[in-house]
Amino acid sequence: MSVLVYAEHDNHTLKAETLKTVAAAQAIGGEITVLVAGFQCQEVAEQAAKVNGVSKVLVADNSVYEHQLAENVSLLVTELSSDFEHIIATALTTGKNFMPRVAALLDVAQISDIIGVESSDTFVRPIYAGNAIATVQSLDSKKVITVRATGFDAVATDGHAEIIALDTVTDAAISSHVSDELTISERPDLGAASVVISGGRGMQNGDNFKLLEGIADKLGAAIGASRAAVDAGFVPNDMQVGQTGKIVAPDLYIAVGISGAIQHLAGMKDSKVIVAINKDAEAPIFQVADYGIVADLFDALPELESKL
Amino acid sequence: MKILVPIKRVIDYNVKVRVKPDNSNVDLANVKMAINPFCEIAVEEAIRLKEAGVASEIVAVSIGDKACQEQLRTALALGADRAIQIETSESLDALNIAKLLQKIVEEEQPKLVILGKQSIDSDNNQTGQMLAALTNMPQGTFASVVKVDGDKVNVTREVDGGLQTVALNLPAIVTTDLRLNEPRYASLPNIMKAKRKPLSVKPASDFGIDLSPRSTLLKVTPPAERQAGIIVESIDELVEKLKNEAKVIS
Numbered sequence: 275m276s277v278l279v280y281a282e283h284d285n286h287t288l289k290a291e292t293l294k295t296v297a298a299a300q301a302i303g304g305e306i307t308v309l310v311a312g313f314q315c316q317e318v319a320e321q322a323a324k325v326n327g328v329s330k331v332l333v334a335d336n337s338v339y340e341h342q343l344a345e346n347v348s349l350l351v352t353e354l355s356s357d358f359e360h361i362i363a364t365a366l367t368t369g370k371n372f373m374p375r376v377a378a379l380l381d382v383a384q385i386s387d388i389i390g391v392e393s394s395d396t397f398v399r400p401i402y403a404g405n406a407i408a409t410v411q412s413l414d415s416k417k418v419i420t421v422r423a424t425g426f427d428a429v430a431t432d433g434h435a436e437i438i439a440l441d442t443v444t445d446a447a448i449s450s451h452v453s454d455e456l457t458i459s460e461r462p463d464l465g466a467a468s469v470v471i472s473g474g475r476g477m478q479n480g481d482n483f484k485l486l487e488g489i490a491d492k493l494g495a496a497i498g499a500s501r502a503a504v505d506a507g508f509v510p511n512d513m514q515v516g517q518t519g520k521i522v523a524p525d526l527y528i529a530v531g532i533s534g535a536i537q538h539l540a541g542m543k544d545s546k547v548i549v550a551i552n553k554d555a556e557a558p559i560f561q562v563a564d565y566g567i568v569a570d571l572f573d574a575l576p577e578l579e580s581k582l
Numbered sequence: 583m584k585i586l587v588p589i590k591r592v593i594d595y596n597v598k599v600r601v602k603p604d605n606s607n608v609d610l611a612n613v614k615m616a617i618n619p620f621c622e623i624a625v626e627e628a629i630r631l632k633e634a635g636v637a638s639e640i641v642a643v644s645i646g647d648k649a650c651q652e653q654l655r656t657a658l659a660l661g662a663d664r665a666i667q668i669e670t671s672e673s674l675d676a677l678n679i680a681k682l683l684q685k686i687v688e689e690e691q692p693k694l695v696i697l698g699k700q701s702i703d704s705d706n707n708q709t710g711q712m713l714a715a716l717t718n719m720p721q722g723t724f725a726s727v728v729k730v731d732g733d734k735v736n737v738t739r740e741v742d743g744g745l746q747t748v749a750l751n752l753p754a755i756v757t758t759d760l761r762l763n764e765p766r767y768a769s770l771p772n773i774m775k776a777k778r779k780p781l782s783v784k785p786a787s788d789f790g791i792d793l794s795p796r797s798t799l800l801k802v803t804p805p806a807e808r809q810a811g812i813i814v815e816s817i818d819e820l821v822e823k824l825k826n827e828a829k830v831i832s
Contacts, residue, residue, distance in 0.1 A: 374711035383796035449720035564811035
């Protein structure tokens with residue numbers, strides 16, 4: 275058996291989630307090959323070569339892959355697919371975007387967002403926003419799978435895989451990249467941070483998110499938000515934790531002024547330790563929190579910052 | 583320009599989901615059903631494009647048993663011009679849904695197909711991308727802005743790091759994210775008018791597609807319950823617990 279893992283990256287850095295996707299590949303079993311598709315992405319290939327359990331790194335380095343457009347990347351992966359029984363990618367923006375295209379081109383189903391591997395053809399995945407967990411057996415000969423990274427532990431990075439340059443260029447020429455509007459942050463990535471502190475509608479406005487920053491600095495935490503806070507315009511969408519935003523599972527998750535709608539819980543309830551700060555003692559967030567404190571966040575946050 | 587909007591009938595998002603005691607699936611008996619929220623956003627976007635003079639006709643399509651006509655009528659009440667039901671009593675994989683939609687795309691030749699990015703039941707997030715592959719169209723998934731510009735459409739997408747804008751040759755596929763728009767409510771006169779709008783029914787078996795399932799659902803279980811913890815009285819106590827009990831900060 276052999277598994278192709280699509281590396282999630284930004285042409286410079288391999289996303290930490292890919293280490294967890296490789297763990298899923300190991301659970302499936304077989305030889306693991308990583309594909310790095312990008313432009314001037316040699317650094318990423320070198321990082322991928324160090325990932326434990328990986329035997330080969332294929333690098334498709336061409337301007338047509340610079341923005342990893344689904345139309346172009348899906349053709350590349352489809353072209354490489356004959357050597358692999360499993361094709362897997364992380365369920366992040368890029369993987370979610372192009373993988374179903376690969377599945378359809380190969381005329382197979384896709385199993386999305388797996389959080390567990392029962393065997394090489396049977397997988398566990400959340401449905402109904404995590405309110406039910408399904409065990410699904412694939413009947414296709416080739417399996418196309420996306421992995422929810424929080425379901426797996428990252429593998430180590432002291433390996434030495436062989437790097438092989440590909441000269442395949444697949445340009446569908448039906449789409450083009452116009453612009454990116456990316457949030458630049460000094461803080462760790464939400465998906466990779468071991469501590470996350472999130473604010474909700476209780477923060478009242480975007481300025482008040484500064485109250486979270488001091489605490490985040492002391493804990494090395496990423497800052498997130500509930501959908502209510504994003505919809506109210508307090509903070510940008512890439513900070514959203516929840517079913518339709520980012521799914522996180524840090525060691526410590528601090529929910530501030532977040533009531534705990536199902537949609538938000540779906541994005542963070544696998545965190546190891548959950549702390550809730552909310553002035554409403556009846557808020558549903560307290561039902562999932564390990565430690566709750568019923569307090570006005572405008573008093574609690576400065577005090578917490580001073581005592582860390 | 584014609585816009586095709588595929589929609590799905592799903593459990594209402596306010597309903598608490600229960601797993602059947604025999605773990606065979608989720609219990610949908612006597613549960614309130616509704617149009618999938620992301621599909622509703624897709625319908626709304628199509629209507630706005632028509633109101634802006636960009637689109638001339640909106641066709642809604644749904645795949646399912648007779649009950650999904652209710653959601654098609656909702657789309658008609660909101661502003662779709664006509665509807666197509668592809669009738670089947672089976673619950674189909676996303677790939678088979680995409681294959682049926684491909685046939686409708688071939689018949690209708692829309693310039694734009696707008697779908698929800700995922701349904702809130704199976705959470706697959708696949709159909710739009712698969713339809714794009716099968717029809718060899720470009721795709722703008724997780725859209726928060728859609729701007730038609732001549733023979734192209736610019737789609738701003740919600741990506742992990744922020745926003746990305748792509749330009750797609752028409753015809754194209756767009757899948758909606760939450761912040762694309764805020765759907766309207768259907769007015770009573772429009773609900774009445776929708777009853778007279780055309781709705782055609784085509785059996786799924788008429789399309790000559792092998793619709794056999796690609797996977798077997800072995801079991802469905804409730805998620806592990808998280809136990810509620812304790813309420814602490816002070817920030818001092820919280821910090822002490824996090825350091826010494828949970829050991830997540832130092």
